Amino acid sequence: MIRTYMETDLEEMVRIWYDASVVAHPFVSASFWASHKSAMKEKYLPLAENYVFEQEGEVVGFISLAGERVCALFVAPKAQGKGIGKALLEHAKTLRDRVSLRVYRDNKKAIHFYESRGLKATGEEVDEHTSCLQVLMEWE
Known part of the structure; x- marks a missing residue:
C-alpha cells in the first residue's frame, strides 16, 4: 500500500x-552516506513530498518529490x-504531468529501471558532493 508518509516513518x-x-x-564510500544521515532526517526528507510503500505494517520503500523532481x-x-520501486514511480x-531525476551514471541497474519506466536521458552533470557523473532523466 502506498500512503503519505508520517513523521514516525522518518527513521x-x-x-x-x-x-x-x-x-x-x-x-x-559508505562513510559518505553515513555522514548525511542526520541531514536526510532533519532537512531533506521533511522538506519533500514523501510517499511510502507499506507492506504488512512495515515501510519497505519510499519516493520523495520536490515539484516535478524525484529527489x-x-x-x-x-x-x-x-x-x-515501479509502484512508487508510477x-x-x-x-x-512530468517527472525528472538524477541518477549516478555508474548505477546501471537504476538507469535500466528508469528507462524501462519510460524516462529518457537528457544530459549529464557532475554531482558536487561526490564528484561522480549523474545522468539527468525525464518523463512526460
Whole structure:
C-alpha cells in the first residue's frame, strides 16, 4: 500500500535510504552516506513530498518529490525486485504531468529501471558532493 508518509516513518526511511545507497553505489564510500544521515532526517526528507510503500505494517520503500523532481526513490534491499520501486514511480507519475531525476551514471541497474519506466536521458552533470557523473532523466 502506498500512503503519505508520517513523521514516525522518518527513521525507517533514513535506514532504507542508507542501506539501499550503500548497495547501489559501491563507487561511493559508505562513510559518505553515513555522514548525511542526520541531514536526510532533519532537512531533506521533511522538506519533500514523501510517499511510502507499506507492506504488512512495515515501510519497505519510499519516493520523495520536490515539484516535478524525484529527489529520492529507495527500496529496502531485502524488498527489491518485487515491483515496489515501479509502484512508487508510477504513483508519482499519476501526481505529475512530468517527472525528472538524477541518477549516478555508474548505477546501471537504476538507469535500466528508469528507462524501462519510460524516462529518457537528457544530459549529464557532475554531482558536487561526490564528484561522480549523474545522468539527468525525464518523463512526460
